[in-house]
Amino acid sequence: MKKEIQLQLTPQQAYDGEKFQETVIKKLGISTSQSKIQAKQVKRSIDARGRQVKINVTAEVFIDELVTPLIDSNKTYQNISNAAQIIIVGAGPAGMFAALRAIELGVKPILIERGKDVQARRRDLAAINKEHIVNPESNYCFGEGGAGTYSDGKLYTRSKKRGDIRRIMEIFVAHGATEEILVDAHPHIGTNKLPKIVTELRESILQAGGEVLFNTKVVDFILEDNEMKGVVTQDGEKILGLGVILATGHSARDIYHLLHQKNILIEAKPFALGVRIEHSQNLIDKIQYHCEVDRGPYLPASSYSLVHQTKFKGKQRGVFSFCMCPGGFIVPAATSPGELVVNGMSPSRRDSKFANSGIVVAVELEDLPQYAQYGPLAAMVFQAEIEKKAWIAGGSTQAAPAQRMVDFVNKKESKSLLETSYQPGLNSVNLHEVLPDFIANRLADGFKAFGNKMKGYYTNESQLVGVESRTSSPVRIPRDKETYEHPVIKRLYPCAEGAGYAGGIVSAAMDGERCAEKLIEEYIKK
Incomplete structure (x- = not known):
């Protein structure tokens, strides 16, 4: 029974x-x-x-009966070596799950990734952390598995209408994730376990007859009569397919420039910008779990979610926590030399002594009138300028500009900084000189409000590390709400974060599946 x-x-x-x-x-x-x-x-x-x-x-x-497993872990896929083929640009969660879904539907995916495979990426990440060298093709954002591979591996999403969340989780489990992700309300995998899972996903694609091309950068599109026939790589190779799923992630600025140059319709999009805030994990545990010493051996590292509405010059904007990483690390997420970007990640055990979170401010297009001349690239140009200012403030290396929280609110440069999880190091600056007033002033209001919501959160025993600017894409590639196809260019399917639609591993994976389904339904199954 x-x-x-x-x-x-x-x-x-x-x-x-x-x-x-x-x-x-x-x-x-x-x-x-x-x-x-x-x-x-x-x-x-x-x-x-x-x-x-x-x-x-x-x-x-x-x-008095056998325990049944939570899922059937069988991950066998049909062979599609000789089937009709589609092109998927970008091997992040969206691209990989689009490829697997194509295989399930009897179609061969050609998965094209500008960066390296997940193991080879490690050397380039080490170079950023230790030598401050940014490889523009292989970094924390570009490479197999995308930005999600070297992240906290959060699998929580509110995008329930986009697809079957349970299905995505089960595919992860079938490729090596623990069944715990099917149980926990806020599941995560951990940056130490994701590389192996990503490798297993790739092996499923290859074993079924799909292709995965690494170190292959798309530099042009093959267009005929407003139809996307294929892509051109940096070596001049032309790759043809019955449709193209563009799943390049939110940091592929060259793709946005290419789309704009080819007069393919794109749009400027609101995003969010701010900093990473780092506390000791023990402090966050004491606040969240009401414990006097530590959380004990059973509770996981605690997290938080905060939001506050602010007004500046008559305009109301939200200040909110983003991608909170309990027991985690701050990492350098620049994708080109001459820019400074930070992000957060956590191992599966979340056992670092630090807690960090993005604290960001909503940026609307009306906040950027001086960038209107850049048209659909306006928000992206603004984003890039802030990242360059942060790089200079950090000392023109990957050392990040930083400031203690109360000092920041009081516009006072910190005489000393705290120990940090950020490997390239910190440089004490007044972040009000890096961030625009409409961002900095709202952040200051937000920190004080968060201190009222979480007693002990607002303290000079925490520090801001800048800048957190890759929260989402500052460009949207439009698509039809029903067909997911670009409204002007046929056979082009803008997908996930890079197109301005999905955010996070699970929602991106579901969006990738839907794009594959829509393309195949329209151009192959009919």
Whole structure:
């Protein structure tokens, strides 16, 4: 017999496997001498609203029968070596899941990636951190798996209308992710585990007969009568297909320039810009879990989500936390020499002593009148200028400009900085000289408001590290709401973050699947 039960447990009861089984048996009141009882968790969330943290658990209990797995981990795909082919530009989550979905639908994907495979990328990431050398084709944003590979691996999304979230999670599990991601309310994989999973995803594509081309940069499009027939690479090779899914991520500025030069319709898009804020993880745990010393051995590193509405010169804008990384690291995310960009990531155990989060301000196009001359590239040009200012402020290296939080609010350069997780190092500056007033003043208001919401958050024992500017694409490549096809160029399917539609690993993966389905339905299956 199998039954489902709801439990509210202590952290030890929820996260200690032996204790969990004991608690379930005690709740059921069934003698283990008469029946064999095994339980497994299928949903789990943390409730830290009270003084004592509780874990809400949905469990399946198996009484005198075998425990069934959460999923069928079979990942066999049909062979499509000789099938009709489509081109997918960009091997991030959107591109990889578009390729797998194409294979399921009997179509051969040609997956083109400007960067290196996931293992070879490591050397270029080390060069950024240790030698301050940025390879514009292989970095934290470009390369196999995209920006998501070397990130926290967050899998939480609110984009439930875009596709089947559970399906995406199950594909990750089938390629090596732990089943815990099917259970936790806010699942994550961890930057230490993602490379192996990404490699397994690639192997599935190759074993089915798809192609994956690394170190292959798209420099032109093949257009005939407003139809996308294929792409041209940096070596002059022409690759043809029945359609092109453009899944290049939010940092491929050369692609936006190419689209603009080819008079392919694109649009400027609002985005968000700010800084990374770094606290000690112990402080965030004390605030969130109401603990006096530390969170103990069972609770995971705590996170937070903050938002505040601010006014500056009569305009209201949101200030909010973005991509919070508990137990994580701040990393250099520049994609070209001469720019400074930071991002956050966490290992699967989230066991760093630091907590960091983007704290960013919404930037609307009306905030940038002086950039209107750049047309659809206006927000991108603004973004690039701020990144260059940050690079100069940091000392024209990958050392980042930084300032303690209270000092920033008081417009006072910090005499000393705190220990940091950011490997290239920090340079003490007044970040008001790096950020525009409409960003800096709103951030200052936001930090004070966040201190009221989270007592202890607003402190000079935290520091700002700048700049967090790649929150989303500053350009949108338009597409039809129903067909996902570009409104002017046929057979072109703008996809995920780089097109201005999806944000995060899961929503990008779902968008990639939908683009593959729409292209194949329109041009191959008819």
